[in-house]
Amino acid sequence: MASKEAFLKNIASHLGRERRSGVKPPTYISQPWDHFYKDMNRDELIEMFIANATKIGAKVIDAENEKDLNIILGPWISENDQVIIWNDERFEELKVYQALNQLKANWKKWQDGQENHLIFTEKSKVGIVFADFGVAETGSLALFHGKGKGRSVSLLPLISIGFVKKDTIVPRITQVLKAIHQQVPSGDLTSCFNFITGPSRSADIEMDLSIGVHGPGELVVLLI
Structure with a gap:
């Protein structure tokens, strides 16, 4: 908090005024975006x-009742394939690391600030992440980044595999942004958040749609 105050005071001083505080966000009379899809139940949102x-x-694969994740991951991960995965306790609970061992993959958990891990990720065939939310309206995965959850894992490999829990699928981006806003009082904010909507697409090269030019060319979503 001290560094934040120093930063803001420094900006204020360069603007030739005192540090301002107590700014209140506007109160909107109507917020129709909160009511979109409000009558849809959980199964309908998942669909x-x-x-x-x-x-x-x-x-998209429904893996909720699949105990042998090595069977689910098998079509994309073969023996000795290079795989980078988030260092996330949710993967411990699901025994995903165990599945990678069963597949005899050459895999590593992401470690922050390790140059060799960045190089490993760049050369990986598969990157595995765990989405905090799924957005029904756009079919997007919402990733909250932080310690052990590097952005490069979902960006650099050829194939991106994202796990998402069915009970975290929300109607719109609105609900994801609310969840982020609720982190503000505690200061426990995600360092970065990304919305991943399908495999990488680019149409700025002679108006030709190209897949996988600026990111993974294949996105696999595992519903659990």
Whole structure:
């Protein structure tokens, strides 16, 4: 907090005024975006998410009742394939690390600030992450980054595999932004958040749609 105050006071001094405080956000009379899809139940939101994610090129697999994750991951990960994965306790609970060992993959957990891990990630075939939310309206994965959860893991490998819990699928980006806003009072904010909507697409090269130019060319979503 001290560094934040010093930063803001420094800006204020360069603007030739005192540090301002007590600014209140506006109160809107109507917030229609909160009411979109309000009558949809959990199963309907999941169906919407699957439909929209599939439309934009993601492969969605229902793995909720699948105990042998090595069977689920097998089509994308073979023996000695290079795999980078978040260092996340949720993967411990699901025994994903164990599944990678069973597949005999050459894998590593992401470690912050390690140059050799960045090089390993750049050369990896697969990157595995755990989404904090799924957005039904767009079929997107919302990733909250922090310690052990590097951004490069979902960006640099050829294939991106994202786990998402069914009970974290929300109607719109609105609900994700609210969750982030609720982190503000405690100061326990995510260092960065990303919305991943399908595999990497680019159409700025002679108006030709290219897949996988600026990121993974394949996105696999595992619903649990």
